[in-house]
Amino acid sequence: MNRNSQYFRTLGWEQLRGRWESPVLFTLVYMVISIFVSSLFSALHGILLFPVQYSFCVAFLNDKRTASGYNIESLIDGYKDFARVMGTLLLVSVYTFLWSLLLIVPGIIKSISYSQTSFILKDNPELAYNEAIERSMAMMEGYKMRYFLLQLSFIGWILLCVFTCGILNLWVVPYMTATNVHFYEFVKEEYEKRITA
Numbered sequence: 001m002n003r004n005s006q007y008f009r010t011l012g013w014e015q016l017r018g019r020w021e022s023p024v025l026f027t028l029v030y031m032v033i034s035i036f037v038s039s040l041f042s043a044l045h046g047i048l049l050f051p052v053q054y055s056f057c058v059a060f061l062n063d064k065r066t067a068s069g070y071n072i073e074s075l076i077d078g079y080k081d082f083a084r085v086m087g088t089l090l091l092v093s094v095y096t097f098l099w100s101l102l103l104i105v106p107g108i109i110k111s112i113s114y115s116q117t118s119f120i121l122k123d124n125p126e127l128a129y130n131e132a133i134e135r136s137m138a139m140m141e142g143y144k145m146r147y148f149l150l151q152l153s154f155i156g157w158i159l160l161c162v163f164t165c166g167i168l169n170l171w172v173v174p175y176m177t178a179t180n181v182h183f184y185e186f187v188k189e190e191y192e193k194r195i196t197a
Contacts, residue, residue: 003146003186005153012179015064023060023174026070030056031169033075050089051078057118060177064185084128085121091129092117112144113137119184139191150183151176 016023034049055078062068078085092114100107116136120127127135140147154176161168 005146005150008150008179008183008186009153009175011182012175012177015060015178015182016174019069020171020174022070023063023178024170026056026059026072026075027170027173029072030075031173047086047090047093050093051082051085052076054078054085054089054118054121057177057181058122060174060181061119061122061184064178064181081121081125084125088117088121088129088132092133095133108148109144112147113140115147115180116140116184116187119181119188123188139187143187143190147183150179154179 030052033052052075055075058077059070059074062074063070096107096111096114099110114133114136116139117132120132120135120139124132124135154172157168157172157175161172
């Protein structure tokens with residue numbers, strides 16, 4: 001089977017089809033929290049939101065695996081493992097920024113390499129900081145272009161978000177996140193095959 005962008009997008013769409021209300025409400029609360037913290041703390045908002053961003057991604061992973069739905073309270077789950085989540089995602093941000101200083105392209109490549117870190121933190125509670133980042137890099141080896149094309153395949157949706165003053169984000173963000181969850185499950189399975197072969 002061809003695991004192209006359309007394949008993962010179809011899986012993401014199917015995960016949400018017929019049950020959009022809960023992920024849309026979940027995304028709305030996430031965005032309100034993000035905007036509120038941003039307005040209060042400006043430069044620090046990204047750092048303070050790392051645990052919420054982590055929790056948001058993990059909720060979609062949990063729903064994919066167990067059809068557990070989207071509990072608003074789960075948006076603060078990342079704060080229960082604050083040091084590990086905050087420290088690791090802060091390192092991801094710093095590394096990506098430093099690579100971006102070289103030029104835009106190295107920064108993009110590295111951000112793609114680090115893209116699975118939140119999911120890895122969820123699935124591997126023993127990993128933190130550089131270990132989790134290195135696992136993401138290893139997992140994405142050979143799959144960076146596929147991930148880039150997957151993100152690029154949403155460009156039409158993203159442009160529509162601009163034309164709707166961001167309102168469409170309430171549907172596009174869950175769709176993209178669910179799609180990325182399916183991509184993660186795929187690269188995780190492929191990585192596990194490689195290390196056990």
